[in-house]
Amino acid sequence: MAYGNSSAVLAAPAAHPLANPGYGKRSAPDQRPPRPGDFGHLPPREAYLASLIDQLCENAAMDAKTLAKVQPLYGQQAVRTALNELGRAGHLRRVRRRIESDDGSRWVFLTHWSRTARDNEWWARFLEGDVEGDVAPETVAETTPTTGSDTGAAPSTPSTPSAAYAVLAQLGLQEPRLALSSADCAALEQLAAEWLARGVAPGRLSQILVVGLPDRVHSPRAFVRRRLVDKLPPHCPEPAPGRVLRVLVECTDCGAAGRSEALPGGLCRACDGRGRSADREPTGLRPQAVRDRAAQVRALLRTRSGLA
Template sequence: MAVQNFSPALPAPAVAAPYPMAQPGYGKRSVPDQPPARPDDFALLPLRERYIAGFIEHLPEGASMSVKCLAKQIPLYGQQAIASALTALSVAGHLRRVRCAIGVGDEVRWVFRTFWSRSARDSEWWASCLTPGVPQSVQAPMPVPVPAPTSVPVPAPVPCAVPPQRPAAPPVPEGSSRAYLALAGLGRIDTRLPLSAEDCSVLEGLAEQWFARGVNADYLTSALTAGLPAQVDSPVGFLRRRLVDKLPPAMPTAPTPPSAGSSVRHVMMECTDCGAPGPAEALPDGLCRACRQHAAPAEPVPDPSAERDVTALVAGLRDLLKAP
């Protein structure tokens, strides 16, 4: 007699979701001319940094390198631990965060990249690697795939309901400067930074100093909105402080024009910890001066007992024992 088997089939194994990629032109970039991978590449690092370094090493080119994204993919550590580990990897010489201005003419945009080296490099090597003379193979953005045009048959017209139109934005004051417009748009990008017309007029002069140093509106907006706290009590005071503290360095008045066919303008490194921009020479170990002072270990407090005269101490104890 045949016996039917009613046992359910084994479930199919779960397929791991692919690691999220950054937008084209952003994310992880491996430096060239690296030696072959070895099992002991990160053996000198602490356990946490060694684990995260091995994870980053196996990420594909262009993978997202934000702290939030890494924390989602590495359940052993939270965002604060990931951020501290990235700072330690920067000091160890494996990582640098940079901002690259790419484009030609008026079509210039800033992209944010994390350069990664399997081998530890010193600050001088990173400074020479991330200067404007870096080969095109290192700085070239990831190509954006353009789908090929396809012929799609056009269906016959079908009447459809027209959705309600969004109300037009209020008119901008005539003759407003680009600094005023950039400040006025911050509240729409992040609701923690709403500015009134009077606030924009107050901060307009500070923002103009950024444009005078060669940055564009996208760079200014990114610098002012990066790493915001959970709550901003005084947006105008907060932005005034950032406009002063994060003012980029002055660029040469007559920069060398890029070679024909080159789309790279220049590279500006940013602090791995706080994101403050600056030239590579001003950010040794990938950290600004304030973050280097904060990360420096405190000097050990001398033990006063070690400076005592042991002979005098023993003699005093003997005298106490002889006393009646």
């Protein structure tokens, strides 16, 4: 089914399910600010789902089954195909990381999302932790002074909001009674940042703020401030950071794992159509080798017959 206005800003679900710890959406760094037409280069189905995913909070569930349930247009198979295409277009990568800590080794599974399309080389460097300070070309272009400007100064580019600000800004999407203004978010940002500094995940903080609301919230800002102050968890010493032993990219379609360079576009060789049987080498003997071997066997039989 086509979506008539694929570049329009979509309303994210009021209570999109969160993934289990270690899973879900992770936003890539150095993205340009949201703007109309961010996904205009994509087909209508992919643009529609990309607009929806882009508005989801960190740790939101990103599996095809959940994404099919939270929007009315596409089923699981269509969503799965669209996720594959979003990977090819450079917006998405699924990865698994093996972490070793004092409690032992474990795998965590992440879905990295980038509003700004990236090429395979960027994703490979990012997954190896080597993209700090990179700036998207679109962002650089926006900071270039405009010829003939009245002031001659370059226009300022909006900075990427902090994780704490993002949690507060998205509360209204999850619970309309807690819709906050920009000024409200700025005023409460430090209180929310203290929660994140104490180890509370952004998704968990959102849940704490929206659960058990009264029928009517007269002042969302005052209500959220009171919860941030009254329910602040104790500060705990941070455990020794785990050491990343290996990073594997998961095929967006089948989940097969491999190194980044082996899954261009986030798809394995088989799912991307690069492993067709016609391209494989034959496994049996060549015809001439079969004939030579048969001649050797016949000669051996004649020799043995003469000896008898």
